[in-house]
Amino acid sequence: MDKKLVEQITSRSEDFAQWYTDIVRKAELADYSSVRGCMIIRPYGYAIWERIQKYIDAKIKGTGHENVYMPIFIPEHLLEKEKEHVEGFAPEVAWVTEGGNEKLTEKLCVRPTSETLFCEHFAKIIHSYKDLPKLYNQWCSVIRWEKTTRPFLRTAEFLWQEGHTIHATREEAEKETRYILDLYSELCKDVLAMPVIQGKKTESEKFAGAVDTYTIESLMHDGKALQAGTSHYLGENFARAFGIQYSDKEGKQQYVHYTTWAVTTRLIGAIIMIHGDDDGMVMPPRIAPIQVIIVPIAQHKSGVLEKANELKDILSKSVRVKIDDSDKTPGWKFSEYEMKGVPVRLEVGPRDIEKNQVVLVRRDTGEKTVVPMDNLENQVNSLLDKIHDSMYKKAKDFRDNNTHDAFNMEQFKDIEENKSGFVRAMWCGDAKCEEKIREITGATSRCMPLKQEHISDTCVCCGKKADKLVYWGRAY
Amino acid sequence: MDKKLVEQITSRSEDFAQWYTDIVRKAELADYSSVRGCMIIRPYGYAIWERIQKYIDAKIKGTGHENVYMPIFIPEHLLEKEKEHVEGFAPEVAWVTEGGNEKLTEKLCVRPTSETLFCEHFAKIIHSYKDLPKLYNQWCSVIRWEKTTRPFLRTAEFLWQEGHTIHATREEAEKETRYILDLYSELCKDVLAMPVIQGKKTESEKFAGAVDTYTIESLMHDGKALQAGTSHYLGENFARAFGIQYSDKEGKQQYVHYTTWAVTTRLIGAIIMIHGDDDGMVMPPRIAPIQVIIVPIAQHKSGVLEKANELKDILSKSVRVKIDDSDKTPGWKFSEYEMKGVPVRLEVGPRDIEKNQVVLVRRDTGEKTVVPMDNLENQVNSLLDKIHDSMYKKAKDFRDNNTHDAFNMEQFKDIEENKSGFVRAMWCGDAKCEEKIREITGATSRCMPLKQEHISDTCVCCGKKADKLVYWGRAY
Known part of the structure; x- marks a missing residue:
C-alpha cells in the first residue's frame, strides 16, 4: 500500500488543477510514464472505461451498428484527400518515417481519427442502395500531438469509440447524428450522473470537414466547460473526396451522406471534476468499479x-x-x-x-x-439509486446556479471576471463577434442549445438583430 | 450484394494460399487497405475476435486479473533496457520520428509488445510483498514490421491481449504460466474446435528475453504448423533490468518473477485453415457470429x-x-x-x-x-454441440493422421518430401542438430510436448543419446 494514500490531497479551493492531479494519482486512476503526453490507465481507471464501453456497445449493437477495426496508420496521401480535414489535423499528428530498419518511401501518420480510412473502405464496398446504410463503429486509441497534456482531459494518446455511418439520404444521416447525441446524453445522465446541454457548434467550432457538429457540454466544478461528446453530420464532403457513390433505385449514381461520432476517456476526467471533493473521488454508483x-x-x-x-x-x-x-x-x-x-x-x-x-x-x-x-x-x-439521483441533482443545481444571462458586453465581462460558469447570450451569427467575445472575455462559444430560448432581440456583442441563443464559457 | 460472392473460390488442392485469401475476402472477414501490411477487420471477422475476447476476459477476471492500458509508444532508451529483448524486436519496429510538425529529440517505436512499459510501471508501484502478485492484462494492437504479410496470419498490425504478471516466487510465476497455457488450450478445444499440442519451446525458438516459453501448436489443413498462443516465464531478467524489487517478510529486497502471455487475431486465420473447405468458411458453432x-x-x-x-x-x-x-x-x-x-x-x-x-x-x-x-x-x-464435437474430432483425426514418427534423417526427409504434417522425433538438446534439421528438411522445432514419450534412445539427427521428444514442422 502506498503510505501517502491517506495524506490529504490539495483542496479544490486552493488549487483546482493540483487537486485534479492528486485524485488521478492517489485514487490510482492513471499514472505517468516516460512517454511524453501519454498516460497509463490503471485498473481502477480502466474499469470505468470498460463500463462506459459496455453501455455504448450494447446500445449501438441493439440498433444495428457493427464493430470493425481499421489500420492504426494513415499514409500521407490518404490523410490529404479531404482538404478541410487535413488542415484541421495535420498540425497535431505523429509521423512514422522508419520501419524495419529502413526509411519509408511515404510517411504514415498514427491515426488522429479514422475518417480517411473508413472512406477508402466504403468506396470499395458500396455499390447499390441495397448496401446502405453501413453503421460501423471502432474502439481504439488515437494520437493527437498536444503541447500541454493532463491525464484523461488532454493526452497525446487517448481511447475512444469512433462511429462511422453512411446513408442514402441527408434525412437519415441527420437522424443518426441526433440519435447518437441522445444516446451520449443518456449515458451522461443515467450512468455518469452528469447533466449536459445538447447543442450545435458554431461554424468556427465545428469538426474539421463537418457540415454540422452536435455536442454535449457539461460544467466542471471550477466553472469551466467540458465538451463531453460530439456527433457530426459530414454531408457529402468526404463522399465526394473519396468517390463513395451508390446507384439508387433508378440506377442513378448518388453520393452517400456520412456521420461520425465519438466519446473518449476524457469522460473519466469529467466524472472527477463534476463529482469529486476534497476527500477524493466520488464515483457515480452505476459506473463505480466497486459499489x-x-x-x-x-x-x-x-x-x-x-x-x-x-x-x-x-x-x-x-x-x-x-x-x-x-x-x-x-x-x-x-x-x-x-x-x-x-x-x-x-x-x-x-x-x-x-x-x-x-x-x-x-x-x-x-x-x-x-x-x-x-x-x-x-x-x-x-x-445506490438514491445516490445516483442525488449526485445528478447536485451537479445540475451547481450548473444552473452557475449559468448566467448576459445582454451586453459589460455584463458578459463582469460574469467572467467575478463569477464563473456558463454565460447564456444572444448572438447575431457573425464569426467576428465570436472572436471579439473570446478576446474580451476569454470565453468561446460552447454550443447553440437545441432547446432555444429568445432571451433578447440583439447580439450581446454588436447589438445587431440576433436570433440564436448561445452558451459560452472557458473550456477544457 | 457483391455478385462474385457465389462464384467458386480456388480449391484447396489447387492453391492453398489463394484458397485462404479467397475465403478471407469473400466471407468478408477482412480486407486490404492502402496501408502496407495492415488489414481492415470487417464486421464478420471482428465479431469472431469479440467472442474470443469475451471468453478470455471473463476467465482471467474470474481469477483476479485486471485490465490496464499502457502507452502505444516506447521511447528508444526504454526499449533498449533488456538486452535480449531489444535484439529480438528492434529489427521489426516502426519508428515515430516527427510529431506536431517537429522532429523528436528521441524517437519512439510503436509498441511491438509492452514488456518494457509494464516493467517501468511495476518498478514504480511495487514496494512490499503485500503488493504482489500483480495480475495485469491489456487488449490492444501491436506493430511488427513484417516483410511479407497475410491477413490474420502475419500482418504489420494485429490485435491481441498481452498478459503481464509479477509474483514473489518462481513457483507462483510458473504456476501462472501453466494456468494460462491451459486456459488457451481450453479456448481452442472448447470454443474453436481446434486441437492443440501443449509444449515448451527449445532455446532457439523461445521469446526474446524469456527463461521458458510454453506454446500451443496446431496443424493446418495444408500440413503446416501454426503457433496458436504462447505463455512465457521470464524469470528475473526484466526485474533486474528495470529494478523491480520488493521487500519480503524479513525486509530483504527481492526481485519479482515475471510472466507474459498472448493470443492474437491470428487465431482467426487458424480457424479458417483448420475448418474451412472448398465452399468457404466453416465456423465452429461456439464462435460463429451467426449460428x-x-x-x-x-x-x-x-x-x-x-x-x-x-x-x-x-x-x-x-x-x-x-x-x-x-x-x-x-x-x-x-x-x-x-x-x-x-x-x-x-x-x-x-x-x-x-x-x-x-x-x-x-x-x-x-x-x-x-x-x-x-x-x-x-x-x-x-x-450445435454435436457439430462442435464432430468438427473437433475431424480436426484431431486429421492431425493424428498427419503426425509421423521419424527415427533417422532419411525417414525425416522422406516425410517432409512425401507426406506433410507434424514429425515426432527424439532430440539430443543440441541447437546444432536443430539447425541441421532445418537446413535438410525445412522443418523447425515446434515444441517439446508436455506429455513426453520416449520413442527411441537416440537423436534423430546426430544419433547421440536423446531424451527429449520434439514436434517438428514447417510453420506459419
Whole structure:
C-alpha cells in the first residue's frame, strides 16, 4: 500500500488543477510514464472505461451498428484527400518515417481519427442502395500531438469509440447524428450522473470537414466547460473526396451522406471534476468499479469476518461489492475507499451482529444510516439509486446556479471576471463577434442549445438583430 | 450484394494460399487497405475476435486479473533496457520520428509488445510483498514490421491481449504460466474446435528475453504448423533490468518473477485453415457470429415469413440466429451462408409448415434432417454441440493422421518430401542438430510436448543419446 494514500490531497479551493492531479494519482486512476503526453490507465481507471464501453456497445449493437477495426496508420496521401480535414489535423499528428530498419518511401501518420480510412473502405464496398446504410463503429486509441497534456482531459494518446455511418439520404444521416447525441446524453445522465446541454457548434467550432457538429457540454466544478461528446453530420464532403457513390433505385449514381461520432476517456476526467471533493473521488454508483466496500469492525472477534463474508455473498448477486479484511485499521480503510470514491461503505461489527443490523455510509453526503440485515440487497440497491439521483441533482443545481444571462458586453465581462460558469447570450451569427467575445472575455462559444430560448432581440456583442441563443464559457 | 460472392473460390488442392485469401475476402472477414501490411477487420471477422475476447476476459477476471492500458509508444532508451529483448524486436519496429510538425529529440517505436512499459510501471508501484502478485492484462494492437504479410496470419498490425504478471516466487510465476497455457488450450478445444499440442519451446525458438516459453501448436489443413498462443516465464531478467524489487517478510529486497502471455487475431486465420473447405468458411458453432440462418422457402406465400419470424424469436433466446428474407433466390442465399460458414441452415416453406416441421442442414457435413417444430430450441442447441464435437474430432483425426514418427534423417526427409504434417522425433538438446534439421528438411522445432514419450534412445539427427521428444514442422 502506498503510505501517502491517506495524506490529504490539495483542496479544490486552493488549487483546482493540483487537486485534479492528486485524485488521478492517489485514487490510482492513471499514472505517468516516460512517454511524453501519454498516460497509463490503471485498473481502477480502466474499469470505468470498460463500463462506459459496455453501455455504448450494447446500445449501438441493439440498433444495428457493427464493430470493425481499421489500420492504426494513415499514409500521407490518404490523410490529404479531404482538404478541410487535413488542415484541421495535420498540425497535431505523429509521423512514422522508419520501419524495419529502413526509411519509408511515404510517411504514415498514427491515426488522429479514422475518417480517411473508413472512406477508402466504403468506396470499395458500396455499390447499390441495397448496401446502405453501413453503421460501423471502432474502439481504439488515437494520437493527437498536444503541447500541454493532463491525464484523461488532454493526452497525446487517448481511447475512444469512433462511429462511422453512411446513408442514402441527408434525412437519415441527420437522424443518426441526433440519435447518437441522445444516446451520449443518456449515458451522461443515467450512468455518469452528469447533466449536459445538447447543442450545435458554431461554424468556427465545428469538426474539421463537418457540415454540422452536435455536442454535449457539461460544467466542471471550477466553472469551466467540458465538451463531453460530439456527433457530426459530414454531408457529402468526404463522399465526394473519396468517390463513395451508390446507384439508387433508378440506377442513378448518388453520393452517400456520412456521420461520425465519438466519446473518449476524457469522460473519466469529467466524472472527477463534476463529482469529486476534497476527500477524493466520488464515483457515480452505476459506473463505480466497486459499489459497496464492506469494512469489518473488530474483525479479529469471533463471527465478524464470517458475517461480513455472508453479507458480501448476498450483495454480490446484484452489486459490485468488495470486502477489505486486510490488517489495516478501519480508519485507514475508510480514508482509502473515500479517496477511491466508493459510493457506499458497509460497516459491520460485533454489536451490529448482535442487533442484526449494519451501518451504511454514503460517500457523497457522508450520511450514516443503521439498517436491519434483513432485505439488505434491496436496501442497498435503492440506496445506490438514491445516490445516483442525488449526485445528478447536485451537479445540475451547481450548473444552473452557475449559468448566467448576459445582454451586453459589460455584463458578459463582469460574469467572467467575478463569477464563473456558463454565460447564456444572444448572438447575431457573425464569426467576428465570436472572436471579439473570446478576446474580451476569454470565453468561446460552447454550443447553440437545441432547446432555444429568445432571451433578447440583439447580439450581446454588436447589438445587431440576433436570433440564436448561445452558451459560452472557458473550456477544457 | 457483391455478385462474385457465389462464384467458386480456388480449391484447396489447387492453391492453398489463394484458397485462404479467397475465403478471407469473400466471407468478408477482412480486407486490404492502402496501408502496407495492415488489414481492415470487417464486421464478420471482428465479431469472431469479440467472442474470443469475451471468453478470455471473463476467465482471467474470474481469477483476479485486471485490465490496464499502457502507452502505444516506447521511447528508444526504454526499449533498449533488456538486452535480449531489444535484439529480438528492434529489427521489426516502426519508428515515430516527427510529431506536431517537429522532429523528436528521441524517437519512439510503436509498441511491438509492452514488456518494457509494464516493467517501468511495476518498478514504480511495487514496494512490499503485500503488493504482489500483480495480475495485469491489456487488449490492444501491436506493430511488427513484417516483410511479407497475410491477413490474420502475419500482418504489420494485429490485435491481441498481452498478459503481464509479477509474483514473489518462481513457483507462483510458473504456476501462472501453466494456468494460462491451459486456459488457451481450453479456448481452442472448447470454443474453436481446434486441437492443440501443449509444449515448451527449445532455446532457439523461445521469446526474446524469456527463461521458458510454453506454446500451443496446431496443424493446418495444408500440413503446416501454426503457433496458436504462447505463455512465457521470464524469470528475473526484466526485474533486474528495470529494478523491480520488493521487500519480503524479513525486509530483504527481492526481485519479482515475471510472466507474459498472448493470443492474437491470428487465431482467426487458424480457424479458417483448420475448418474451412472448398465452399468457404466453416465456423465452429461456439464462435460463429451467426449460428443459425433461417432461409424461408417460397417466402411470398402466405404464412411463410410469419412462421420464419416466429421460429427466429423462439431460437433467439439461446442461439445467435438471423433470418434472410431478402429477394435473392434460396439457392443464392444457401451459397452465401455456406461461404460465411454458418453452422446450421434452417429451411422452412409452405409444405414444412403444413407438416409442422423444418429442415436443418449442417454446414460441416451437408447433412440434412427434417425435424418437428416442437422443442426446436433444444434440438438446435444439441445439434450445435454435436457439430462442435464432430468438427473437433475431424480436426484431431486429421492431425493424428498427419503426425509421423521419424527415427533417422532419411525417414525425416522422406516425410517432409512425401507426406506433410507434424514429425515426432527424439532430440539430443543440441541447437546444432536443430539447425541441421532445418537446413535438410525445412522443418523447425515446434515444441517439446508436455506429455513426453520416449520413442527411441537416440537423436534423430546426430544419433547421440536423446531424451527429449520434439514436434517438428514447417510453420506459419
